[in-house]
Amino acid sequence: MKRSLLALLAVAACGAVAAGCGDDDDGGSGSGSGDPLTIYSGRNEKLVGDLMKQFERETGVKVQVRYGESAELAATLAEEGDSARADVFFAQDAGALGAVAEAGLLAPVPASAEKVDARFRTANWVGTSGRARVVAYSTERLKPSQLPDSILDFCDDRWKGKIGFPPPNASFQAFISAMRLGLGDARTREWLECMEDLDPELLENNIQTEEAIADGEIDVGFVNHYYLPELKAENPDFPVGNHFLKAGDPGSLVNVAGAGILKTTDQAEDAEKFVDFLLSESGQRYFSEKTFEYPLVDGIPAPAETRPLEDVHGPEIDLGALGEKLPSTLKLLQDVGLTS
């Protein structure tokens, strides 16, 4: 017993030595200038880690980043309330930003936000990169010419048992909210009921949907455009393609990832520098080249293998309005039987 206990403690101590150097550079007291800027990032470290380093190099501001899921970080910020540890919230989707803004935790955006089209920002957060809804299809079983150019035309028996999408996913829900704003509730419900009749494969998220296509479970899936380049980076032979729908179609909504500054920050200046940097030429180029997303500032080329942003824009909708629609959209998805 004693010896085993000692062994266990020795294991822990070894760990302490190995990890020790990592945790001591900041006491985390969270006050006074000269502290690193604290960012809560709902975006994956593999996607934006280099961007953070680039920001440190270009501005000399040190950052420390807590990575997590956007929704969970939003809930954490809400629980922290006035003792928030973050200076900036950098989120994967507009919904998470909207929730934190609605809780009254975000300060007004800096002036640089005006470079971004008004439909991609609100008073308290600004979109920093765009993602388009697309139809992912199997390049083994379908040719692009066989695909309709409106999402509404997928309501056809030809697609029975061949469609998949992820109802629990935030981007999918935003797309349904946008369809309701564009076409009205009755037509949206009709389309959803038609989808339900086609016996769709209901998935958890975009990656599962892409993989279900590759594995032959389904032929087409409704997803965001940038997952495919990620999956192709892992496996160049991944047998899936992106099909962009026609401009103005409810199926080609452009959603954003974005950032907001916490009201409670004591480093407002550095926080604004960070948002400015995301909207600067080097920040916007990073999104276009490294994460395959649409830059939201004019003059920066869109990523390869995508349509220009002007041609994929969905219905003319204010992204801030999608948040309010969300509860009733979820209810609708439940009523139709697409979520539980």
Add this chain to the structure above:
Amino acid sequence: MKFVAVAATLVAAAAVLPLAYLLVRAAGADADAWDVVLDARTLELVGRTALLVALVTAGATVVGVGLAWLVERTDMPGRRIFSVAAALPLVIPSYVSALALLAAVGPGGLFGGGTWIFGLPGATLALVMATYPYVFLLCAAALRRMDPALEEAARTLGRSRAAVFRQVTLPVLRPSIGGGAVLVALYSLSDFGVVSLMRYDALTRAVFNQYRSLFDRTPAALLGLVLVLLTALVLVVEARSRGAGRVSRSAAGADRPAALVPLGRWRLPATLMAGGAVAFALLVPVGVLLGWSLRDAADHPELGELLGWAGSSLLGSGLAAVVAMAAALPVAILAARRPGRWTSFLERATYASNALPGIVIALSLVFFATRVLDSVYQTLALLVFAYVVRFLPQALAGAHSALVRVDPDLERAARGLGASPAGVLRRVTAPLMAPGLLAGATLVFLSTMKELPVTLLLRPIGFDTLATEVWTATGVSAYGTAAIPALTLIVLSAPVVWTLQVRPRGEPRAQPR
């Protein structure tokens, strides 16, 4: 005993913090929030969740008890290797084993397969793979501690081997089986990774949907309370199944290893079955991980980084195991030595949080830390505290099933001979409980190694563990990159299991003198 009672009460109070948080959040519920919960759909979710939990618990119990008996009591070849290998699936994050299972036998998988796996079959299979080690570790510890004279006497009295197993071995194992089965049930209630990958609608998916889609903490809290009710139900079922008899030794007993049962012509089939179960739970995930790591596009971490993550994982898990063991001891002693309504309530209360998804536990501690003790927020101390709150029942299951086998007369005799209560605990009770306590500590250690949701929200910034790195890489589908930290988790845990599970077998046993 007074000190023990105070300590036990404090431990129980810490363990119900997440429950207190849920009540705070649920108190603000308006009609809309109640609508979400008081819905026919919730009842359906409860039904589906209960079905999954029942199947997983039954499956994990059969596999766990069977493997423990084969490893500890028979002449099956390779028993020592099995005793480590059979425990290791516990460190594989369950979403990783589910991903691996899909990669192996899902549609487009390595061995063919198809869509049959989605839904109940896949969720059950993946969860049994992930949880049977709870039963295995606790039962193996109990078998090691069992007085071999009991079985021998029964054999001498003419009982067949099968009858001995049924009438002697199983009843003695009962507290360990019960304790393990409860852990399995609570794990299945709280798991999100497997049910989402296997597309099975369970309660945790509904809780996550509330957080993820609506950013609304109130309906999520109400659904969390439904999970707590199910936990209570699991504990009541377990308590009902406890017999009235006692399983402690009434005399010092023979202190020697039990004679091994020769398997005879069953040797090959038994080995194949045990090998098959372990291969499925350990080799399939490991094989798939190795395959991923060898892909061309895989971007492997540097050794220095890997060592840093491993250090953080070992530090957090080692501390959690030691603290959880210390915290479980007073609760177990009180429950076993002063049985009564209040003490059994205290013991059960420590289980309250175990069926909650990690995100709820993390948010509850964000809530309390920022309001009560802001200076500990996002420190290692709070992180370890959170691990203990989350995994305390695992340490307790080990301590409790060990303690009920220690004869109180021995303690009384030691007291009568002049030892102080602390001396009795140190020199009599603790040594006799050692295998159970260590089994509990092993469970906590292994569970913490793979813990994710609590780690993500409560760790000090920059405290990257192997589990958080696996999450980061799988988040961008970089499975080849995820494979290295995932394999490191398994490799690092093997010597710990070896030290705690296998080595004590060979040592002379601690004797009350």
